[in-house]
Amino acid sequence: MLDRTRRRPGGRPGRWPSVVIVGSGIGGLCAAIRLKRLGVTRLTxxxxxxxxxxxxxANRYPGIAVDTSILNYSLSFDPNPGWTRLYAGGRELQAYLIGLSHRHGLRKHIRFGVTVEELRYDESAGEWSVGTVGGERFRAQIVISATGVLSNPAIPELPGLDSFKGRILHSAEWDGSFDAxxxxxxxxxxxxxxxxLVPELARDAEAVHVFQRSAPWVLPRDDRPIGRFEAAVYRRLPWVLKARRWHRFWLNDRIALGFERQDRTIRRQEEIARAFIERSISDPELRRLVTPDYSIGCKRRVMSDDWYPALQRPNVxxxxxxxxxIRPRSVIGGDGTEREVDTIVFSTGFQVRDLVPMKVFGAAGKELHDAWADGACSYLGLSVHGFPNLFFVMGPNTGIGAGSATFMIEAQVRYITDALGHMRRYRLHSVDVRKDVQDAAYEKVQARLSRSVYGSGCVGxxxxxxGKIDTLWPGLNAEYWWRTRRFVRSRYHCRPAGPGRTR
Structure with missing residues (x-):
């Protein structure tokens, strides 16, 4: 592939830097595919x-499925016209990702069963040392952290948890042999x-007691099978699939804009959700219990056609x-009632505030989590000052309240590959985002989030x-794409390879 970009005066481009990617979810796979297409060969x-x-x-609980239309939840450069449902199940999604790893020749680059414990930057060498639980060490000029935020389960510390005599399960660590x-x-x-999960458990369980700290806003998912004719159209006329993808993208982005501005979009979303409650539930008391007391969007919306019917089953x-x-054979809720149970199922999410699940020591030896003690300050969720040559996929403030994470992932990967291309062309030892650039960007994001529906007062x-929100992007997904469309050298301290000063 010809490199038509401007090169470093007086010299040829250097080698592509060596890269270690931590994680092989959709973010890590997307980054690896793009890097291989550029010509990066030293890739682990x-x-x-x-x-x-x-x-x-990781997630194998009964009923697991994507809650974004599958037309959007796939990589734009490798769509799958063969999805069986509009909201595909977890096994079908994993099969798609396994297929990506085979189609793009990634398997030879993957080391399975390797848990990264520590990243440590060697400033003189301009390399990261990557330490693992098993004692192995890898070295690379570039590290891309693609660990995601939905990987480490969170179980609340409840009195008596250790005394329980029955089964304890977490939805993210499901035992496939469990029979409800x-x-x-x-x-x-x-x-x-x-x-x-609850609709699946309720099919066979004697009783399911659902402990609800706060009611979620639920919207109809309108799931359906994708028939043979529709799938054939997507295969033979790929522009139809692309057009439907973009149509859904802009519908979701309008909602994202409404969540930032708190405009009539929120009212319209709530009207849809309230109408869904009215037509789904006949009992006035249950209607009251499932109606939230906060603005829609402040917490993650739930997309489901099965939740309300499940709550009305006689055994739920x-x-x-x-x-x-928790007692040895029972549980007690906030109402003081003791309920006899033999199984506890936690669907309590993940440790999303621990955005990086390993120790990371930067150029001055400072640990990343210490640097983030007062907030996960970063530049667009991609770079952190003092941690050169380290990039993030789905890092801080890049989650979304409406839309598909794959769009954000592709925007981030494009930015990272542009940064690596810049390092190669100009033979750079390292790139480190400027602190003033990072801080200004972070403060602006926090200010926007505080005025948005996400900062409107609910706790989630x-x-x-x-009180800070280090998980979400505040506005349009398209805006994030625009802001990450290219690597801007002036926003980074760029150190040339060999003797020389930082530029």
């Missing part, structure tokens, strides 16, 4: 599991995962309180204990 992908897929490999038949289950959590009880205490996993 470290994956702690036994297979690629990230979230879709005849079980009395305490379901902890009522968010997006619970909305998929909605408990509008959080779980307070979007917010940190200090």
């Amino acid at each position: 992908i470290l994956e702690r599991s036994k297979e690629v897929g990230g979230t879709w490999h 038949a005849g079980r009395r289950i305490a379901q902890v959590g009522s968010g997006a995962t619970a909305a998929q 009880e909605l408990v509008p309180y959080e779980l307070r205490e 996993w979007y917010q940190s204990p200090n």
